[in-house]
Amino acid sequence: MAFQCQRDCYMQEFSTSVVSCSEAEVQLENNGKKVKVKGYNVKLKDTILFPEGGGQPDDRGTIGGVSVLRVLRQGPEAVHFVDAPLEEGQEVQLKVDWERRFDHMQQHSGQHLVTAVAETMFGYKTTSWELGRQRSSIEMDTPTVKPGEMEALEAAVNQRIRDHIPVTVQLLSIDDPALEKIRSRGLPDDLAGPIRIIDIEGVDTNMCCGTHVSNLSHLQVIKILGTEKGKKSKTNLIFLAGSRVLKYAEKSHSIEKSLVGLLKTGSEEHVEAVDKLQKTVKRLQKSNVTLLRDMAVLIAQSFKNNPERGNFFSLYNKDGDNEFMNTIANEIGFEHTTIFLTVGEEKGAGMFLLAAPTSVVDSMGKRVLELLEGKGAGKNGRLQGKAGSLAKRAEVENLLRDHCSQAKSG
Template sequence: MTTQLYYDSAYLTNWETTIVETKKLENGYYVILQDTAFYPHGGGQPCDLGTIQGITVLDVVNEDNQILHKLERLPEERIVSCSIDWQRRFDHMQQHSGQHLLSAVSLDKFQFKTASFHLGVDYCTIDIEASEVSLEQLEAIEREVNRHIYLNHPIRSYFVTEEEVNQLQLVKQTNVTENIRIVEIQDIEYNACGGTHVSATGEIGIIKLLKADKQKGNTRIYFKCGNRALDEFVESQRILNALFVKFNSNKDSILDRIDKSEKEQKQLQADLVLCKDKLDDYAVQELVANVRGNLIASTYEDKSLKDLQNLANKICSLHNGGVLLASALENKVVLAQSSKSEFSCGAFLKSNLTSYNGKGGGSDIQAQAGFSTWEDAKGFYEFTKSEIEQH
């Protein structure tokens, strides 16, 4: 059985060992080592990465109590030098220890029990057994966990027997009956855990809660620890500084300036809609006045599908024939008529769109279609115009 060196020290990053077995499976090459510090997937924590004899480790899994290291290729040597990706390892240590502290404080302060934990690439989450968590509670938890970080509680890990574990006040009872590993945050909690952790809460650095949302009757709290939290702060400050410049403001007045800008934007949008509506009225009057035959047809460069539909509705209210409109902005075509007749707009589109690589549909009164290129849209427009004018 492989000696799991990460149980002795999470800070070991380089060692030599012997390959005891190699495997060539369907999904790649694997080796089993006599000694390993590579932590496999488990307990909500991703695996370690690094190199074995200079060959990249792609994955580490524990299958049937065997720790398998997936490699790009098999080493030629039997005795190999191994190296852990320390930046990834220490990040996982900060996040996992931070989760233990966060869960302990949530339980102690508000009796929120942690149901699950996930250590992701971008952020971490815990699901707590609470249907509602207020902003004030989140802020209180955040301040308390960071206070405990500053107190720099020692964090120890060790194995106990089944009899010994019964003497400890575990956060959650374990089903394991032998080789029970305890992670203890001094004066805070005892937790059965097999993960890698920092040696004291001070190494967590900082814990920043990002948000909380409902999750199947529980509440999911998103958070970052250590360097991840620092990166989050740096990025947030960069965005905030850009907003200060954009709104010619500072921290004390930025929200008021944004609120004022939103109100101005809404008013401008309302004014724009009114202007567009009046321009459409003028355009409709001109099209109706100059119509020849029963079809009004026109193309545009800058109208959206919604614009075309509104324009078609206005024309149909004044014109008894058909309406055909197309726009290059979204490669859209709208076909409409003022009342039902033997001709169906939707049926016509359905019968002819395929030849022009178009998709769409609609009712007898109005139908619309979209195309991947303006050439296809314009081709369908010209075909439809010719067909309707001829018949």
């Protein structure tokens, strides 16, 4: 069957009745993680909420004020997953999240337009597409594209938008001979009812279950961001349509204003300014490495030249690194001296090095790791690794100092 959302893609509210409601559990994405959520599967007499399919994500909205969290197609029916039960036979008012729906309509119709014109102009066939949250992509059956082709394609599709070309929907029976001439990437195995045809007048005729604009002018504009290497012998074309272009321009302008303030240059000089900064940072990093190495040698020599140095040495340096710690340990020597070094945030994560006689590392290493919430490996008198927290660094230092004092007195 064709749902009301497919018969009239612009309808935002709709009255219908509940056919069934049953307890259910689905996986939903929450902050990038999939979690199981309990709720109810609701089937309606008809719906304006599009069930996921044809490369287009499902709609969001409400049924009688109850939030709809997913909409999936099962054969000829749409199943709405909601967070509260609804009474069978109940008359309900549906509302669709129009901003999300119209965005999907613009991207989906934009994909049909780009696909058709790319094939007409360059012979590039579309093998799949993805409607992403921020940008959409079309997988084309070509390993590469030639210079200038994407610019020409963008100009051509935007001319079609300016030409105000209508987009219409037809419903054909599965045995209609006209279907043989219509572009398609295949029909679903559980197809039920007539075949839905999206016709962009004079541009493209294609089988599709998704929601679309009624005129190309409703796309406003299409921006092709470029291409990326896809799967074997494929190229992914990245594009934005309609409101996404406006949001992209707004975000880019906001970033540009921030960079003007940070770099103290006009936008046309940003690339040059960032390039200079990167080169300066590299020079400073190289100088910093040299200074840290020299400082490590001086620290070690100062300890070795101290006549009252004892058999324990400890140091914390926020800006050090592994080379800094190893240089100190190697310069002092740890055959008869226990050396405990840490670098990183004083109360946060960091790195550590315990360099000591093997007996000290063997007996104290496990406790050191526990106190530092650390992970590391020990070999030849060294225990080195990452510390989850340096908050108990002083406790580790006291523990090692006491151990060294006991060993000396013994």
